[in-house]
Amino acid sequence: MRLAGERHRLPQNTLYAHLKPATTARCERVEDVQECLEFAARQRIPVAARSGGHSYAGYSTPDNGLVVDLAGLSYVRVDGQKAIIGGGARMYDIYEALGAAGRALPAGTCRSVGIGGLALGGGISVISRKYGLTCDHLTEARIVTPDGVLRTTSAHEEPDLFWALKGGGGGNFGIVTEFTFSTDPAPDLVVFGLDHPAGTAADVTDAWQEWMADAPDELWSSLRVDSGPKSVPSVKGTYAGTAKDLHRLLDRMPPAAREVEEMTYLQAMRHYAGPEDSGEPYVASSRMLHAHVPGSKIAELMDGQPPAMIQFDSFGGAIERVAPDATAFPHRDATASAQIFVNLGDLTEDRARALLAGVRDGLGAGTTGYVNYIDPEMPDWPTAYYGRNLARLREVANRYDPDRVLAFPQGL
Numbered sequence: 001m002r003l004a005g006e007r008h009r010l011p012q013n014t015l016y017a018h019l020k021p022a023t024t025a026r027c028e029r030v031e032d033v034q035e036c037l038e039f040a041a042r043q044r045i046p047v048a049a050r051s052g053g054h055s056y057a058g059y060s061t062p063d064n065g066l067v068v069d070l071a072g073l074s075y076v077r078v079d080g081q082k083a084i085i086g087g088g089a090r091m092y093d094i095y096e097a098l099g100a101a102g103r104a105l106p107a108g109t110c111r112s113v114g115i116g117g118l119a120l121g122g123g124i125s126v127i128s129r130k131y132g133l134t135c136d137h138l139t140e141a142r143i144v145t146p147d148g149v150l151r152t153t154s155a156h157e158e159p160d161l162f163w164a165l166k167g168g169g170g171g172n173f174g175i176v177t178e179f180t181f182s183t184d185p186a187p188d189l190v191v192f193g194l195d196h197p198a199g200t201a202a203d204v205t206d207a208w209q210e211w212m213a214d215a216p217d218e219l220w221s222s223l224r225v226d227s228g229p230k231s232v233p234s235v236k237g238t239y240a241g242t243a244k245d246l247h248r249l250l251d252r253m254p255p256a257a258r259e260v261e262e263m264t265y266l267q268a269m270r271h272y273a274g275p276e277d278s279g280e281p282y283v284a285s286s287r288m289l290h291a292h293v294p295g296s297k298i299a300e301l302m303d304g305q306p307p308a309m310i311q312f313d314s315f316g317g318a319i320e321r322v323a324p325d326a327t328a329f330p331h332r333d334a335t336a337s338a339q340i341f342v343n344l345g346d347l348t349e350d351r352a353r354a355l356l357a358g359v360r361d362g363l364g365a366g367t368t369g370y371v372n373y374i375d376p377e378m379p380d381w382p383t384a385y386y387g388r389n390l391a392r393l394r395e396v397a398n399r400y401d402p403d404r405v406l407a408f409p410q411g412l
Contacts, residue, residue: 015281016058028072051114099266103183111273120170121372122329129317135166140180146405167329186265194256199230205295217317231302286373330387
């Protein structure tokens with residue numbers, strides 16, 4: 001274990017760059033993680049695990065606390081149909097290893113997202129309608145609990161803890177040092193994009209929701225609506241089939257500039273990874289959609305606003321065929337997730353958060369949200385993130401962390 005320098009202290013969202021942990025420990029062995037948790041328990045200081053550092057609320061950089069940086073545990077090993085992944089591995093490296101072995105795992109898109117936060121909160125993917133969430137593929141996890149004990153969890157070993165790790169949120173039960181996932185043969189994919197004109201957000205939003213309601217599992221897509229004098233909608237997605245069949249599906253959407261390209265699984269994941277993060281400050285939140293949201297409402301919320309964006313990711317398919325209490329992830333019946341971003345730009349943080357809350361609650365999409373898009377101002381966040389699984393999750397958290405070593409503002 002070694003102490004990290006200033007460069008490793010900074011979070012992905014520079015809005016929280018002012019937060020300064022007492023120290024950041026870069027762990028290279030499981031024993032380093034155990035030592036960190038034992039120290040935090042003795043000293044009663046805040047502690048947070050960092051896999052990718054993408055926490056929207058800055059909780060991965062506790063002020064005057066200890067950051068347990070897992071970057072030294074970033075290995076990826078593919079063994080037949082299994083992938084064994086260290087708790088500090090990030091998406092780009094994971095996909096490179098999986099793609100080279102001809103295997104696939106539904107996981108995140110941004111290259112620097114860490115496997116830890118992603119999988120522990122559920123894990124939405126561009127192939128989730130066909131293959132499910134990241135947590136649905138978790139078969140075993142090695143976790144250091146706040147008492148410093150390394151535990152192996154699975155459906156047969158410490159099953160309550162294993163259940164909680166499949167969607168119960170990162171940092172609530174311990175620090176996972178290693179994940180084992182089942183994988184699938186890597187599919188060839190058709191990647192597409194639809195660019196619609198400004199001022200068509202209402203019609204496109206209505207059409208997209210109706211389109212995805214009848215879509216085959218092989219089709220995943222997201223609808224993005226960017227603010228502007230007149231908001232601008234665009235759709236992107238993947239299809240695990242032929243380009244010819246995809247074109248027939250795309251013909252059901254309103255006319256748009258269309259791009260379609262056949263790719264291998266690895267090429268598609270590289271495509272979605274995009275460039276390195278810009279490091280610009282932003283605020284973000286989420287809602288889970290369970291019914292049709294009128295497109296006119298989306299246009300009203302986004303027309304004439306400062307730089308902001310809503311991204312709707314399609315659910316359904318394999319996601320909804322898992323019972324809401326089979327894993328800790330409760331939103332199995334959602335039709336889509338809505339991820340809302342407001343860039344600070346020339347705005348003050350207070351003004352940006354006010355705009356964010358107005359869009360979040362103005363959707364009229366109920367009161368649920370996705371824990372991986374954590375929002376420090378989410379109303380009734382425990383119920384929003386965990387729903388009917390909340391009571392069981394709290395019981396597991398109390399059992400494994402009775403002294404609240406892992407306490408943070410939106411922790412169980």
